[in-house]
Amino acid sequence: MATIEFRNVTRIFRQSEQNIVALQDVNLQVQDQEFVAIVGPSGCGKTTCLRMAAGLEKPSSGQVLVDGQEVRGPGTDRAVVFQQFALFPWKTVWENIEFGLISLKVPVNERNKRIEQYISLMGLEGYEGAYPHQLSGGMQQRVAIARAYVLDPKVLLMDEPFGALDAQTRVVMQEELVRLARSHPRTVLFITHAVDEAVYLADRVVVMSRRPGKIREIIDIKQIRDKESWNSLAQIEDVMDQSSFVHLRTHIWKLLREEQGAEAH
Amino acid sequence: MILQEKLSPQRFWQLTSLGAICFVGLWTAAALAGLTSPQFLPTPWAVLDRFVTLWSEPFAGAVLHEHVLASMRRFFLGFGFAVLVGLPLGLLMAWFQPIDRLITPLFETIRFVAPIAWIPFAALWFGTGIGGPVLIIFMGAFPPVLINTYRGAKFVDKRYLEAASTLGASHWRNISQVLLPAALPSIVSGLRISAGLGWQSLVGAELIVASSGVGYLMVRGQASISTATVMSGMIAIGMIGLILDILIRRLQQVVEARRGL
Numbered sequence: 001m002a003t004i005e006f007r008n009v010t011r012i013f014r015q016s017e018q019n020i021v022a023l024q025d026v027n028l029q030v031q032d033q034e035f036v037a038i039v040g041p042s043g044c045g046k047t048t049c050l051r052m053a054a055g056l057e058k059p060s061s062g063q064v065l066v067d068g069q070e071v072r073g074p075g076t077d078r079a080v081v082f083q084q085f086a087l088f089p090w091k092t093v094w095e096n097i098e099f100g101l102i103s104l105k106v107p108v109n110e111r112n113k114r115i116e117q118y119i120s121l122m123g124l125e126g127y128e129g130a131y132p133h134q135l136s137g138g139m140q141q142r143v144a145i146a147r148a149y150v151l152d153p154k155v156l157l158m159d160e161p162f163g164a165l166d167a168q169t170r171v172v173m174q175e176e177l178v179r180l181a182r183s184h185p186r187t188v189l190f191i192t193h194a195v196d197e198a199v200y201l202a203d204r205v206v207v208m209s210r211r212p213g214k215i216r217e218i219i220d221i222k223q224i225r226d227k228e229s230w231n232s233l234a235q236i237e238d239v240m241d242q243s244s245f246v247h248l249r250t251h252i253w254k255l256l257r258e259e260q261g262a263e264a265h
Numbered sequence: 266m267i268l269q270e271k272l273s274p275q276r277f278w279q280l281t282s283l284g285a286i287c288f289v290g291l292w293t294a295a296a297l298a299g300l301t302s303p304q305f306l307p308t309p310w311a312v313l314d315r316f317v318t319l320w321s322e323p324f325a326g327a328v329l330h331e332h333v334l335a336s337m338r339r340f341f342l343g344f345g346f347a348v349l350v351g352l353p354l355g356l357l358m359a360w361f362q363p364i365d366r367l368i369t370p371l372f373e374t375i376r377f378v379a380p381i382a383w384i385p386f387a388a389l390w391f392g393t394g395i396g397g398p399v400l401i402i403f404m405g406a407f408p409p410v411l412i413n414t415y416r417g418a419k420f421v422d423k424r425y426l427e428a429a430s431t432l433g434a435s436h437w438r439n440i441s442q443v444l445l446p447a448a449l450p451s452i453v454s455g456l457r458i459s460a461g462l463g464w465q466s467l468v469g470a471e472l473i474v475a476s477s478g479v480g481y482l483m484v485r486g487q488a489s490i491s492t493a494t495v496m497s498g499m500i501a502i503g504m505i506g507l508i509l510d511i512l513i514r515r516l517q518q519v520v521e522a523r524r525g526l
Binding site for chain 1: 428430432438446523
C-alpha cells in the first residue's frame with residue numbers, strides 16, 4: 001500500500017513583505033497504484049503540491065502523508081522526475097541511474113542487474129557511458145525516468161516531465177510512460193499543464209484554480225477509459241480521436257479557461 | 266571589439282612578433298644610448314649570454330637549473346598545501362553554514378594581507394629552512410583556491426542538490442559527488458590564479474628567507490652588481506610561470522570538454 005494524502009494543506013510564501021497564498025485547504029487522496037494528474041493555470045501551486053510530497057518544501061499548515069506517514073524530508077521512497085531532468089552532467093548515464101541505488105546500499109551485483117534492466121526497458125542500450133549533454137532531450141528524460149524507477153519507490157512524483165520536450169518526442173514518451181505504468185504499476189502524482197497528456201495518462205485528473213490554488217474539480221478518467229476500452233488502442237492519436245476523450249478534454253479545457261478568464265478580470 | 270572577427274593565425278603571429286621586436290628594440294636602444302652604466306642596464310645579448318652561462322657555471326652556490334629545482338620544490342609544497350587545505354575547506358564552508366560563519370569573517374580579513382607581509386614571521390619561525398618560503402607561497406596561493414571552490418560550490422544549481430536529496434545522498438556524497446564536480450570548472454580557474462600568485466610570492470620569499478632558488482640567485486646578483494644575472498632570474502621565472510599556466514589551462518580545457526561547456 002502506497003498512498004499520498006494531502007490534509008488541509010495550505011502553503012504561504014513570503015515575497016517582498018507580502019504573504020502570498022499559493023495553496024489553500026487542499027485535500028486530496030491518491031490511492032495505491034493510482035495515477036493522478038494535476039492540471040491548472042501557471043502559478044496555481046501544482047508544482048508546490050508535488051514538492052511537498054517530495055519533502056522539498058513544507059506545508060505552512062496541514063499535513064502531507066505518504067503511506068500514512070507524515071513527510072518530513074526527501075527520501076528514496078518517493079522518486080522525483082524533474083521538468084529539467086536534473087541529471088548530473090558530470091556523471092554518465094549509468095552513474096546517474098546508479099546514484100540512488102548507492103544511497104540505498106544495494107549490493108553491486110544486484111545494483112548492476114537492476115540498472116541493466118532499466119537501461120533496456122527505457123531503450124538506453126549503448127548509451128551507458130554517454131554524458132547527458134551528448135543525449136537528446138528525449139533520451140535525457142528516459143535516463144531521468146530510469147533513475148527514478150530503478151529505486152523501486154513507493155510513489156513516483158513527476159513534475160511536468162515532458163514539458164521541455166518537442167511535440168513528437170513528447171508523444172513517444174507519453175506512450176512509453178503508459179507502457180511502463182502498466183508493466184510496473186506505481187502510485188504516481190503527475191504535474192502537467194497539457195490537458196491531452198493528463199487525460200491520456202491519468203486515472204483521475206485534478207483541476208486547480210488559479211492563485212490561491214484550490215482544487216476546482218476532480219475528474220474520474222479511469223471509469224471512462226475502462227468503459228470505452230481506450231487501452232485496446234495502441235496509439236495515442238487513436239485514443240485522442242475517441243469522442244469520450246474529446247469530451248473529457250473539452251470539459252477540462254473549459255474549466256481552465258474559466259480560471260484564466262478570472263485572472264484577466 | 267571583442268565580437269570582431271578572429272585574427273588569422275598569420276596576423277596573430279605577426280602582431281605577437283611585432284610586440285616582442287619593439288620591446289627588444291627599445292631595450293637595446295636604451296642600453297646603447299649610454300643613459301646609465303651598462304652594469305645597471307645590460308644589453309639583451311649580454312643577458313642572453315649570462316643566462317646560458319648560468320646553466321653551466323655555478324652562481325650563489327649552484328647552477329641555474331638547481332636554483333630552479335629548489336624554487337619549484339618550495340612552490341609545489343606551498344601550492345600543494347594550499348590546495349589540500351583550501352579545496353576541502355571551501356566545500357565544507359559551502360555545505361555547512363556554521364563552518365561558513367566561523368571561517369568567512371576571519372578569512373576575509375586575513376586575505377588582504379599581502380603574502381610578503383608574512384616574511385617577518387617566516388624568518389622568525391623557520392630561519393632559512395624550507396618552511397619560510399612554503400608559508401609565504403601558501404599565503405599567496407591559498408585564498409584563490411578557497412574563494413573559487415567556495416563560490417563554485419555555493420552557486421551550484423539547486424536542481425542538482427534537490428535531485429541528490431531525493432536520491433537519498435548523504436552529506437559526504439552531496440559534497441564529494443555533487444558540490445565538488447559542480448564546482449570543478451570554478452576550482453580549476455581558481456588553481457590558475459592561485460598558481461600565478463604562489464609563484465610570484467615565491468620570488469619575494471626567496472629574496473629574504475632562503476639560501477637557494479631563483480629569488481636567491483637574483484638577490485645575490487644584485488649584491489654583486491650583476492644585473493644580467495638578475496635579468497636571467499627574471500627570464501627563468503617568467504618562463505616557468507608561463508609553463509605552469511599553460512598546464513593548468515590544459516586541465517581547464519579537459520574539465521570543460523567533459524562537461525560539454
